[in-house]
Amino acid sequence: MDDQRNMRTTTALVLRTEGYTVSEAATGQEALDFLTSNSVDVLLTDLKMEPMDGLSLLRKALEAVPRLQVIVMTAFGSIDSAVEAMRLGAYDYITKPFKDGVLRHRVELALERARLLSQVNLFADEFNERHNLNALVGTSLAMRELKSRLLRVAQSDATVLIQGESGTGKELVARALHTHSRRSSNPFVPVNCAAISESLLESELFGHAKGAFTGAVKARRGLFEEADGGTLFIDEVTETSPAFQSKLLRALQEGEVRRVGESTSVRVDVRIVAATNRDIEIEVREKRFRQDLYYRLNVVTLRVPPLRERLEDVHDLARHFLERANARNSRPRRLSGSAVAHLMDYTFPGNVRELENLVEQAAALAEGEELMPEDFPVRPQAQITPSLGEVAAAFRAPGAPAQTLAEVVEEAERRAILQALERHEKDLARVADELGVSSTTLWRKMKRIKLLETGTGSEPHGK
The missing domain is CATH 3.40.50.2300 (Response regulator)
Structure with missing residues (x-):
């Protein structure tokens, strides 16, 4: 053109x-x-x-x-x-x-x-349809890896710890685990530890006898018993006290619970999926979370990536949320390309939940049928693109001579490749996939900018 x-x-x-x-x-x-x-x-x-x-x-x-x-x-x-x-x-x-x-x-x-x-999108669509993973929207490398790992662990009864920031969709991952497990025909029972006071959490999970405390007018089964044969999802598990953690550990070790106010225990067959938005290893080191419970929960870990690490999924997510909003509203909207570009300039501290709220708000308040950048009141943060001069200045020390364009580009490539190598543990195939180049092109670039001399990779096989 x-x-x-x-x-x-x-x-x-x-x-x-x-x-x-x-x-x-x-x-x-x-x-x-x-x-x-x-x-x-x-x-x-x-x-x-x-x-x-x-x-x-x-x-x-x-x-x-x-x-x-x-x-x-x-x-x-x-x-x-x-x-x-x-x-x-x-x-x-x-x-x-x-x-x-x-x-x-x-x-x-x-x-x-x-x-x-x-090919990726074709396989992703077929994969999602075949495995009923359409709720986990996204075709980025990070999401493909998460879905693949999820399906591998779902068929076992292994306890799973889901880690991820608030708003990334940890409960959706937990529900997908349950859906693909042998327990899928039995209950999926979620509980958010941060939403329940410490005094009520024990009763909520383990149940209580009649008269066990003020207000206990009748006996009540706890969520462990409600989930018998199925999956119990314990969200924000790091929000609990060490005293409660010891009781939870006993229930996991023994496979039985004791209602508050009773002296006998009840056997339960429950798969545990726990989640946290904190760095649980730091919580253990700081003595805020029991190490023995951590090891009990951390049999298999699933990490849900924040949205800023998979901005390529923003378009699919925004379209997904807009389709849902259109189904509820009498006036359907469509998403403009400039609005997508505007959203991809944003770092989304609130993750997928924030994007969902932004799309629903725009669908409700926009004047036109096409959603434009001004319908999404976000201020681009870390994704703002600097001018070429600013990029060059950032790559040189104060007082150093100005760099040529080639030097600026080479330094930018070096940083991008090194960061990707660290993220993917020096797996050149995955690094090439993230950077959008062939393995051969990646190897040549690494050789040209002398990264191979540091032992970060070796020549790829094949084309």
Whole structure:
């Protein structure tokens, strides 16, 4: 897509000689009309166009085809515009004038990513349908790993500890565990320890005899007994006192509970799934949580990632919440591409729960049928993209000479790769998947910036 005919024709010719099917558009609107009626993997567009510029086309194109890979072309003096395009969701940018080989390579990488995303989304949809995991929305690597681990542990009776920040969806994970266990036909019983006072929690979980305390006008079964044969989900387990923890530990060890005010115990067959939003190992070290209970609960751990670690899932989550809101409201809404880009600039301290509230609020209060950035009153935080000069300044020490563009890019790549290597324990395949490059490309980059000399990886096998 370029409004300069010679540039457009030459670029298309280069790509056609490589065997690609290429369609040309002289205006942004012409490109959009083609995108909405044809299957397109990669959009190559200039930024300086009229009447619709490249950034406007980018927003509208990603709104129409969210999985589209967009490469923007820009003059060297307009690098800031290219950075803005990347922030809005472009896959890559290329500065003019460019060599034919550079163009072919960038398009090849974009097509590779488009194919991988298509396969991932296809498998994810089939996977979710087959395993009834549609409530756990997201196709990011972190969510795929969580779902896979969940299904492996679900069939056992192992006690599971779910860790994650508030609002990440820990109860949804617990319910999915129960749904895929052999206990699925029996009760799933949740209890939030933070919502019940310490004096009532023991009675709530273990039950009580008639007259055991003021107000106990009749005997009552506790939640352990209610969950017999099924799953008991103990949420915010670190909010309990050491005294209560000792009673909970005994119930887990013995497989029986004693109602408050009674002298005999009742056998129960319950699978325990516990959850916490705190760092439980710190709680143990600080003597606020019993170590023996921690070991009893921490047979298998599932970590639910915060939303800021899987921002690629924001679009699917926002669309999911909007569909639910539309089902309740008489006036259906739709999500604009610019609104999605706006949301992805936000770090979501309240995680998925905060995104859900934002979407429901926008669906209820927006004036137009299309939700726009102004309908989501959030202020971008850590995701704000700095200018190229600010990036360069951040990578050099005070008083150091200015870096070239190549040096800035190399340092940025070094930091991104090192951080990904740490997150994925030096697994190059997973690092390449997160960074959106092939394993071979990752290895070459690591070799070029001398990361392989530190023993962080080895040459990959195959292509």
